[in-house]
Amino acid sequence: MTQANPVATPPDIQTMLARLIALPSVSSASPEWDQSNAAVINLLEEWLQPLGFRTEVLPVPGRDGKFNLVATLGSGPGGLVLSGHTDTVPYDPSRWQSDPFTLTERDDRWYGLGTCDMKGFFALAIEAARELAGKKLKQPLILLATADEESSMDGARALAEAGYPKARYAVIGEPTNLRPIRMHKGIMMERLAFEGQSGHSSNPALGRNALEGMHQAMSELLALRADWQARYRNPAFEVAVPTLNLGCIHGGDNPNRICRRCELHFDLRPLPGMAMTELREAILERLQPLARARQLDLTFEPLFDGVPPFETAADAELVKACEALTGHRAEAVAFATEAPWLQKLGMETLVLGPGSIDQAHQPDEFLALSQVAPTVTLLRQLIQRFCLE
Numbered sequence: 001m002t003q004a005n006p007v008a009t010p011p012d013i014q015t016m017l018a019r020l021i022a023l024p025s026v027s028s029a030s031p032e033w034d035q036s037n038a039a040v041i042n043l044l045e046e047w048l049q050p051l052g053f054r055t056e057v058l059p060v061p062g063r064d065g066k067f068n069l070v071a072t073l074g075s076g077p078g079g080l081v082l083s084g085h086t087d088t089v090p091y092d093p094s095r096w097q098s099d100p101f102t103l104t105e106r107d108d109r110w111y112g113l114g115t116c117d118m119k120g121f122f123a124l125a126i127e128a129a130r131e132l133a134g135k136k137l138k139q140p141l142i143l144l145a146t147a148d149e150e151s152s153m154d155g156a157r158a159l160a161e162a163g164y165p166k167a168r169y170a171v172i173g174e175p176t177n178l179r180p181i182r183m184h185k186g187i188m189m190e191r192l193a194f195e196g197q198s199g200h201s202s203n204p205a206l207g208r209n210a211l212e213g214m215h216q217a218m219s220e221l222l223a224l225r226a227d228w229q230a231r232y233r234n235p236a237f238e239v240a241v242p243t244l245n246l247g248c249i250h251g252g253d254n255p256n257r258i259c260r261r262c263e264l265h266f267d268l269r270p271l272p273g274m275a276m277t278e279l280r281e282a283i284l285e286r287l288q289p290l291a292r293a294r295q296l297d298l299t300f301e302p303l304f305d306g307v308p309p310f311e312t313a314a315d316a317e318l319v320k321a322c323e324a325l326t327g328h329r330a331e332a333v334a335f336a337t338e339a340p341w342l343q344k345l346g347m348e349t350l351v352l353g354p355g356s357i358d359q360a361h362q363p364d365e366f367l368a369l370s371q372v373a374p375t376v377t378l379l380r381q382l383i384q385r386f387c388l389e
Helices: 015-022 039-053 117-131 154-163 210-231 276-294 317-326 337-344 371-387
Strands: 053-057 067-073 080-085 104-106 109-111 141-146 167-173 181-184 188-195 243-251 261-271 297-302 332-334 348-351 366-368
Touching: 015 039, 015 117, 039 053, 039 117, 039 141, 053 154, 080 117, 080 371, 104 297, 109 337, 117 141, 117 371, 141 154, 154 337, 167 317, 167 337, 167 371, 188 276, 210 243, 210 261, 210 276, 210 371, 276 297, 317 348, 317 371, 337 348, 366 371
Parallel strands: 080 141, 080 167, 167 348, 181 332
Antiparallel strands: 053 067, 067 141, 104 109, 109 366, 181 348, 188 261, 188 297, 243 261
């Protein structure tokens, strides 16, 4: 933990965002793209300390160059967390009209990689917190900056495993057009592989065909999908049922050889109330007897740990407060966030931030200037409600 003597207040919003955008912090499962987020964390710490925040930079276990930042103003058992991720997705500069790392203003928008997803939120949250310098808070305000949300979510996962930080309420500033979000589906990406025995295709008895086994397995997966979609439905979502997508398949090497090995990757999007462990157990219950009957070795494992589905109760205090402040009823979205891990820390959690998810992960990503002032006002109102009153 570090605490600096006040030396200078943070710059204005546009300058803060320009400096954040100028610091590349891509996270990716591909090593050639993946970068450290240390420079972004250090810059946020530099701005927050003069405002009186106690800052802690926490290395993410097992991830060199990856850090979380917990910045706390005030003390007490409750309080409010304003949370965001410091990383961006990879980019193709040839598809941008301007430099992704230079904040560019045109058409009443700020363009740059991370403007809405989601470095812009940090600049606005710091601006909202600026007026708290010297004030005595009844409950703490915590600014949380995480690593690797766009790839592994290991930053948020590490905080949940450590049981830190603690607070009563948490708002994650993902781009929602300032509409409160209290639900999203989970994400599971799974790998299924069968290993059999190759042989000459003229005599099926010479081998054990992994591709035929996979054909049967795919039928079982689609039957499971139909069962889940009949049992689970939530009309709050645009797609009201859980989905399962057979994404890619690879197997065999020649038409006249019995296929020795076949591998399938598929995606499963569970609704709130569907536990990922139970879904994986149900899949294995269907596939293990099939593999034994065909004498195939079975491998079934996640391609990544997955994101659990998320739901905060409609009558939760934070939900009601954000609905009243925004004038919008809390909704559900298809994209996933770090909300399940903040919820695991015991906080009422909501997703609410400036910008549109339609601009995220796109060339010429932008934040509309029309959302800047309303976001700062909204965050100040939340701080007043949960930290000062």
